[in-house]
Amino acid sequence: MPPPPSSTAPVAVLGCGLIGESWSALFLAHGLDVVAWDPDGAVLAALPQRVERLLGQLQALGTGTAGHGRLSVVQSVAAAVGDAGWIQENAPEKTAVKHSLYAEVEAAARPDAVIASSTSSLTWSDLAAGVVRRERLVTAHPFNPPHLMPLVELFAADAQTLARAEAFYRGLGRDTVALKKDAVGHIANRLASALWREAVNIVAEGIADVADVDAALVHGPGLRWSVIGAHMAYHLGGGPGGIAHYLDHLGPSQERRWATLGSPSLTPAVRQLLVDGIADEAAGRSIAALEADRDRGLMLALAARQTAKQGEDA
Amino acid sequence: MPPPPSSTAPVAVLGCGLIGESWSALFLAHGLDVVAWDPDGAVLAALPQRVERLLGQLQALGTGTAGHGRLSVVQSVAAAVGDAGWIQENAPEKTAVKHSLYAEVEAAARPDAVIASSTSSLTWSDLAAGVVRRERLVTAHPFNPPHLMPLVELFAADAQTLARAEAFYRGLGRDTVALKKDAVGHIANRLASALWREAVNIVAEGIADVADVDAALVHGPGLRWSVIGAHMAYHLGGGPGGIAHYLDHLGPSQERRWATLGSPSLTPAVRQLLVDGIADEAAGRSIAALEADRDRGLMLALAARQTAKQGEDA
Structure with missing residues (x-):
């Protein structure tokens, strides 16, 4: 403490x-x-x-x-x-x-x-x-x-x-x-906006539904990023050579993937896809019930972190 | 089971x-x-x-x-x-x-x-x-x-x-x-690439260091996205009116923020910033030690999920 x-x-x-x-x-x-x-x-x-x-x-x-x-x-x-x-x-x-x-x-x-x-x-x-x-x-x-x-x-x-x-x-x-200099959205909301832009694009392009985009995030990168950051993840993705190896060998393919990401607009049609998709994902649960689910999940995740931190301190 | x-x-x-x-x-x-x-x-x-x-x-x-x-x-x-x-x-x-x-x-x-x-x-x-x-x-x-x-x-x-x-x-x-149609990077790696592009941009623009970008992700949006998806987060961010209210009132400001996100290239100078930044963040820990930390954190997070799931099923 x-x-x-x-x-x-x-x-x-x-x-x-x-x-x-x-x-x-x-x-x-x-x-x-x-x-x-x-x-x-x-x-x-x-x-x-x-x-x-x-x-x-x-x-x-x-x-x-x-x-x-x-x-x-x-x-x-x-x-x-x-x-x-x-x-x-x-x-x-x-x-x-x-x-x-x-x-x-x-x-x-x-x-x-x-x-x-x-x-x-x-x-x-x-x-x-x-x-x-x-x-x-x-x-x-x-x-x-x-x-x-x-x-x-x-x-x-x-x-x-x-x-x-x-x-x-x-x-x-x-x-x-x-921050070393001030920026709109600080760090976290800039990252969140960048991710959500592509999350909207995937729905707008008909690649996947809202609920599946959310599930992919929660069970994949979201889970990973609750433990290690995006830069560190690529450091570990580079094998024994780390981030330097990753950048040398997979940097070009990341740049090619960046070029395929979307720049959607929140048109009325896209807005409707998002509203309908959330209704499917919520499956009748009220906002209060969804918030209670979120808080319960967050509190369990925070308790797990405390355990991890105590392990490091021990 | x-x-x-x-x-x-x-x-x-x-x-x-x-x-x-x-x-x-x-x-x-x-x-x-x-x-x-x-x-x-x-x-x-x-x-x-x-x-x-x-x-x-x-x-x-x-x-x-x-x-x-x-x-x-x-x-x-x-x-x-x-x-x-x-x-x-x-x-x-x-x-x-x-x-x-x-x-x-x-x-x-x-x-x-x-x-x-x-x-x-x-x-x-x-x-x-x-x-x-x-x-x-x-x-x-x-x-x-x-x-x-x-x-x-x-x-x-x-x-x-x-x-x-x-x-x-x-x-x-x-x-x-x-997926409803096949796409390069499926869903999760498209989302991860979109986030990482901005994570690189924040370092390249001198807004924050690699370690602080990773810490902001892990202690902020990453933790949240391990519990709820990005679309659902904005549904809950819209208050009682949900995603429809969010899109009507804050959609335009999201579009303005999207316009401020960066499109970095992995130039030699940016590569060096990332390599040096990871060295600072790793603080002498080997890749094997970092992987062990990651796996331990993941296993604790997964155990917390099991508890949450059992609570929902009960």
């Missing part, structure tokens, strides 16, 4: 939708106090009960410390950030909305507080344009839901802020990666 | 490299007799010992039946296929080599024997050009290593042969998918 983050100052959670509630549960499970704000009073009022359910999942996984932190909900940004050492911002993905929020944050926050944005589709540069003390801004993009998925993708212009962010999220049991 | 394949005729394994030895272990673990042939006598002589190691992995997973089948090695194609009900061909990925092998097979095989090719990079149509009785040819592409990875991708022009292949591989605990 890693030590909890060293700061005893509370964490401010700004925006309490799916991402904010999940972050809140993770922070609380690691003994941090959370002060949460959302512009929607109903969302804020429902937060403690929603967080309770997620804390149950974390408890089942054995994540976090023995004692939970305390959750408070407050009616203003200033009240949320006033004492905070860490500020996790999960506002809508609109630059103007975030810039306006940052102005309120900077007026009330401690000078040493870090502003961490969960943004998935905006870049650090987009956001920094609305921040005065840019050296304390970091993009910290979690993979949804952040209380279960280990990945946090970081970018900060300031090396010290980046180091603080790495220490903070690793202290919460997250696996962080650092 | 699914019932073992109904046929009591032996399985012929033609080509006993990494794929052939892995198939052999899977067949044997399910009580099937295997008659194996390889043009290289040394490969053939070493096969029983190599298969023994893989059978140990399957036993640890609880895969297969109580009694193992019997493994024989023979010196000719005719001797391998003479009694076989199923013929699993794992010859080198060269059309001429496979065509020449098929001529030998057809001269000696039972008329009702199925010829299943493990080909990863050739298509059914490529192979069928060298087969007289094409109705019994099926491409049955496993994901490496086939004794651990559940996926088998199938294509056959004949519906009855396809149905026999589905029953055969499912009886071995495999998860099969069927």
